[in-house]
Amino acid sequence: MLEQILLIQFLRQHGQNTLSNLDFDHYNWELLIRQARRANLLSRIAVFLQKLTLLEKVPEKPRQHFLNSIHLAEANARSAKYEVQQIHNALQPENIDFVLLKGAAYIWANTDSAQGRLFSDTDIMVSKTDLDSAENALIKKGWFGEMFDDYKQRYYREWMHEIPPLQHLKRQTTVDVHHTIIPPTSRLKPKPKKLWEHADALENMSGLFVLSPVDMILHSATHLFHEGEFNQGLRDISDLDLLLRQFIVPNNQWESLLNRAIELNLERPLYYALNYTQRILHTPIPEFYIAESAKLGNLNFLQKAFMNTLFLRALSPNHSSCNVAGLGVANWLLYVRSHWLRMPIHLLIPHLARKSWMQFTGKSTD
Amino acid sequence: MTLLFHSWNDESVVYNASSADLHLLSSFNAELLSLIKKEAPQPMLMTKISDYYQIAEMEAKKVLDDLISEYLKLGLLD
Amino acid sequence: MKTREFTFKSGNLSVSLQTSMPTVQQHCELIYKNFPKPSETDFIDFHVSVNPVSGYRRWLKPQAQFSFDGYEPFAPLPIQQAPAFFEWGLNWCIANNSHQYLIIHSAIVEKNGVGILLPGTPGSGKSTLCAALVCQGWRLLSDEMALLSLADGLIYPAPRPVSLKNQSIQVIKAFSPEAVFSDIVPDTTKGDIAYMCVPEDSLQRAIPVKPAFLVFPHYRAESEPELTPLAKSRAFMSLAENAFNFNILGALGFNAMANLIDKVECYDFSYPDLTSALKGINEIVTKYGKE
Numbered sequence: 070m071l072e073q074i075l076l077i078q079f080l081r082q083h084g085q086n087t088l089s090n091l092d093f094d095h096y097n098w099e100l101l102i103r104q105a106r107r108a109n110l111l112s113r114i115a116v117f118l119q120k121l122t123l124l125e126k127v128p129e130k131p132r133q134h135f136l137n138s139i140h141l142a143e144a145n146a147r148s149a150k151y152e153v154q155q156i157h158n159a160l161q162p163e164n165i166d167f168v169l170l171k172g173a174a175y176i177w178a179n180t181d182s183a184q185g186r187l188f189s190d191t192d193i194m195v196s197k198t199d200l201d202s203a204e205n206a207l208i209k210k211g212w213f214g215e216m217f218d219d220y221k222q223r224y225y226r227e228w229m230h231e232i233p234p235l236q237h238l239k240r241q242t243t244v245d246v247h248h249t250i251i252p253p254t255s256r257l258k259p260k261p262k263k264l265w266e267h268a269d270a271l272e273n274m275s276g277l278f279v280l281s282p283v284d285m286i287l288h289s290a291t292h293l294f295h296e297g298e299f300n301q302g303l304r305d306i307s308d309l310d311l312l313l314r315q316f317i318v319p320n321n322q323w324e325s326l327l328n329r330a331i332e333l334n335l336e337r338p339l340y341y342a343l344n345y346t347q348r349i350l351h352t353p354i355p356e357f358y359i360a361e362s363a364k365l366g367n368l369n370f371l372q373k374a375f376m377n378t379l380f381l382r383a384l385s386p387n388h389s390s391c392n393v394a395g396l397g398v399a400n401w402l403l404y405v406r407s408h409w410l411r412m413p414i415h416l417l418i419p420h421l422a423r424k425s426w427m428q429f430t431g432k433s434t435d
Numbered sequence: 436m437t438l439l440f441h442s443w444n445d446e447s448v449v450y451n452a453s454s455a456d457l458h459l460l461s462s463f464n465a466e467l468l469s470l471i472k473k474e475a476p477q478p479m480l481m482t483k484i485s486d487y488y489q490i491a492e493m494e495a496k497k498v499l500d501d502l503i504s505e506y507l508k509l510g511l512l513d
Numbered sequence: 514m515k516t517r518e519f520t521f522k523s524g525n526l527s528v529s530l531q532t533s534m535p536t537v538q539q540h541c542e543l544i545y546k547n548f549p550k551p552s553e554t555d556f557i558d559f560h561v562s563v564n565p566v567s568g569y570r571r572w573l574k575p576q577a578q579f580s581f582d583g584y585e586p587f588a589p590l591p592i593q594q595a596p597a598f599f600e601w602g603l604n605w606c607i608a609n610n611s612h613q614y615l616i617i618h619s620a621i622v623e624k625n626g627v628g629i630l631l632p633g634t635p636g637s638g639k640s641t642l643c644a645a646l647v648c649q650g651w652r653l654l655s656d657e658m659a660l661l662s663l664a665d666g667l668i669y670p671a672p673r674p675v676s677l678k679n680q681s682i683q684v685i686k687a688f689s690p691e692a693v694f695s696d697i698v699p700d701t702t703k704g705d706i707a708y709m710c711v712p713e714d715s716l717q718r719a720i721p722v723k724p725a726f727l728v729f730p731h732y733r734a735e736s737e738p739e740l741t742p743l744a745k746s747r748a749f750m751s752l753a754e755n756a757f758n759f760n761i762l763g764a765l766g767f768n769a770m771a772n773l774i775d776k777v778e779c780y781d782f783s784y785p786d787l788t789s790a791l792k793g794i795n796e797i798v799t800k801y802g803k804e
Contacts, residue, residue, distance in 0.1 A: 099556050103582050130556040137612040144761040151453045240455075439764055441771040446746035448753075448771075452763035459750050 071349060076104040076114075080307060081351050083117050084314070093123075098131035108303045111135075112142035113185030120184070142185045149176045152191050152242050157277055159210035160195075165203050166276040168194040168268050170250070170288065174279040177271060181311040182289075190234060190243040196261070197248040204232050204246065212237050212244060250288045257291070259333035282316035283329045290342030291335055303349070309342050310350045323358040331365060340366035341376070436513060438472065440465055454510055463487055467502060468511060516564075520557070521548035524660075524671040524719045526607065527555055530599065531562040534577060540596035540695050544674045544710055549719075559606045563599045565592065581606050597698040597706050600676065604657055607671065608757045614660035614669065615762060615769040618755040621659040621668050621722070622651040627798050628668055628722035630659055630777070631730055632755050638732035641681040642790055644709050648689035649791065653715040654722060663762070663769050666776070667721035674708035682707045684787060724777050726797055727752065730790065731783040738789040740797070741781045748779035 071077050079101055082088050105111040115135035118124045124132055153173055160167055169177055172188030195203045208214075212235040214222075225233040234243045249261045268278040280288055289309050317326055330339040340362040346352040347359060363373070439450045447465035449458045460468065470480060477499070485495035506512040516533040519541040532538060551557060559581065566576040566589045576589035579602035586605055590598050608616055619632040620643035633639040643656045654670035661668055674695065677685055682705065685692060693710040727748055749770060753759050759766040780797070784790040 103560060107583050128556070130558070133613055134558070134610070137610055140612040140758075140761055140765075144763060147453055147763060148455070151455075437764075439767050441749070441767075443745035443749075443774070446744060448746055448749050450764075450767045452760075452767070455760040455763075457750065457753055457759075459746060 074104065075101050076108060076110065076303070077349060079105075079114060080110075080310075083114075084310065084350055084352065088117070088121060088123060091123075093126040094128065098127065102131055102134050106138075109187060110185070110304055110307060112138040112145075112187055113304075113307060115139045116142065116185035138185070142187060145187050146176050146183070148242070149173050149188070149191065152240075152244070153177060153277070155210070155237075156191065156193065156207070156244060157274055159206045159212075160203060161276050163202055163206045164276070165195055165199045165206060166278065167203070168265070168278045168280060169271075170194055170247070170280070171292070174285065175308075177277075178269070178279045180282070180285070181315045182308040184311070186308070190245050192245045192247065194247045194250065194261070194264070196265070200232060200246065200248050204235070207235050207244065207246070211239060251291055257334055257338075259287075259291075259335055263333060282312065283322070283326055284333075286312045286316065286326065286342070287330060287333060287335050287339060290338040306346055306349055310346045310352045313343075313346060313352050313354065318353055323355065327358065327361060327365065330362070336362065337366035337368070340368065438468070438511065440469060449511065451510065456510060458509060458511065464502065467499075468506060471503065471506070471512065519545055520551050521545045522551055522555075523548065523673055524654075524669055526559070526611075526671055527551040527557045528603065529557045529560045530603075531560075531564075532595075532599070533564055534592075534595050536593075536696070537563050537577075537595050537599055540599070540708070543693070543695055544708060547713060547716055548711075549716065559603065559610075561599070561602060561606060563595050563602070591700075594698055594701050596695065596708075597676075597701055600673070600708065603673075608658060611660065612758055612761060613664070614662055615759065615766050615773075616757045617659040617661060617752060618657065618757060619659040619752075620656045621654040621670075621724070622646050623654060623722045624651045624798055626722070627726070628654075628724040629726045629728060629794065629797070630668075630724055631728055632752060633657070634729060634731075634751065634755065636732055637730045638681075638784075638790070639730060640675060640677055641684060641787065642730055642794070644675045644677055644681070644685045644692075645688055645787055645791055646794065647675065647709075647712060647715070648685065648692055649795075652718060653711055658757070659724075661724075661769055661773060662721070663765055665721075666723075666769070666772055668724050669721045670715070670719045672711045672715045672719065674710055676706055676708055678706050679704040685709065688787065724773060727774070727777040727779045728794065728797065729779075729781050731781065732785075732790075733783045734785055736783055736785045738784045738793050739782070740793055743779040743781050745774050745779055749774045 075097060079088075082091070101114070102111060105114050111134070115124075115138045118127065118135060119139060124135060127135065149172065153169060156167070168174075170192040172186050173191045173193075174180075175183040175186055214233050214235060222233060225231050231248075232246050234245045236243050250259060250264065251257055264280060264284055265278075267281040267284055269281055271277045271279060279285070286309065289305060289312065292305065317323060326339070327336075330336045340359070343352075343354050343359045343362050347354045368376075436451060436453060439452065441448050442462045442465065445462050447460050447462045449460055449465055449468065450456070467480060467483070470483075480499055481492055481495040484490075484498050485492050488495070488498070490498075503512065514533040514535060516531055517538055519530045519532075519538075521528055530537075530541065532541075561582075562580045563577055564580070565571065566578045575592040577592050577595040577598055578585055578589045579587055579598050581602065587598075587602065617630070617632065619630045620639050621628060621630055622643060623629070631637070631639050631642060640656055643653070647653045652670075653672050653675070654668060655672060656675040657673070658671065659668050660671055682694070682697065686694065695708040695710075698706045727743075729743065729748075729751065752774070753770055756766065756770065759770070762769070782790075782793055784793060
């Protein structure tokens, strides 16, 4: 089923290094572009083609769309670099160390997953004790708490134990300040201290870190499978695929990956990451390690089968050409599941009920 | 930090692609900015300023300091 | 209601619209019927749709939603605004996905090989001016987005119906009774809106133009028409503010804009009424023609 989706075929071919074999003149570029745009992967596949010097073989009109999406990715990277510098200017004088997460981290560390990566917010992690002074330091330098209504403010501060995203007054850019990689109200409890211990310092920027490659992979796995947003599903699988290929595959570092997952109590997300990147993008992960991670994740057969159906359907690119019967329901169930994992159940119902009300009266567009 | 300059007569536009800030400066000030970024020696800058405004060297130093302080505020220098 | 597909080419851009809404279908039948059509095998740049929103709201306060390949950039709008929603939505798609051009919020019209940019600054009356010029025989390249090619510095056409609001609708209808208009879209945040059809000639001769003049129009009732040269540095700053993707293009955008300003004569033009505005603009071209 997934094999029939052009974008997935394309990504698999990239992984196998067979893109140069495409019939460039007769390929269905239009469909590929439409699916990729919808999956937020257009810039990425454009960069893939550019790096392999295959763009010139693409017919003019689709080539133009690829080039345009590269402009977008380059602008995003420029802006990200600048934002992080400004955040650093705000936090460093107060001696607040911080770790870059996700897109911003990929750009600064120049990982393969930085290729064509688009993102809006800058995510950083500080220690829990620094949370309030970090918020103050940023506010002093021009950021402010967005005008969320009281409900959302409480959602962030009391239930999620986070400060709401801060927006820069002049640049209108957003920074999300975390103190852990999963909301503290979640059932999983990876210890932030362990993440800091393995974090890599960035050259020439004292107090600025990124997660170790193994921790980046685990964070990405956790973010994908425990967040409500599945519009980015395939994009995050692609990030994982690129990270695994860059940092684990070359020297078979599977043992360290598994051990670290145990240490951080992230065994189940790791199982999902390994299982699904292998099945969707054919990441070269030895079956043995997928099986090991399944054991560690402690899933029974029925659970695995059920999750399979939901994930595989929900992770296809969200475009009408990829519509699989039941996708609407699958998306919704996964959304519910994510929130179940983030918040104790008694907090769950009021939040979800209100969110759908807001959507129905057209007030919220998130 | 790369700055792009373009001048027409006595005014220049200066663009910082990283911060996405666009500035309008007098061409003289833009020229000074460019020289400061290239780390031109201070005496040279002060002579330029005192010649242009027909003022004494002491005043030229103040003008230069004020200018640098403005540029720092605008993010044109770091 | 049955879904219909409309496809058309606007300059180099190919569009496919799917809609089940009668008002949108009528709008397209009128406005886009003479547009060149892409062939079966042509690459389509933008697949968009405008359809009613489902849910309980459908009965209380019906709404329409614009979608670009399944992505919805906007919150839904009242159903009466659907035709305008299509036009705005398509503008959004073009402005966000055409970075081979520096995209400037401006009208661009041409006569005798002379291209004039009329930026859409507040209080400019750009659309009314643009519509009147087009009725006088100027070729329409665009009334909203001037597409300045990064590759060759020419402005490429992407003709679309001229959008007019409130009193301007009556002004142009009076000025040019033969002009063809869409139905009025009422009560948008901008007021009443109507779309003026693109003349045949602008559709057939969709070739790029070398920009020669940059004229910032300022509508000032009860004043004397006045054309004043504008310093290029000031023109650059004002125009950059009106370039949608200036920062996305970064250095490329800056250079494209600088090259444009180098080439064009820049003016501020204030006018009290349409007649003097048209006179003033036509005089600019005659002046250029002489040199």
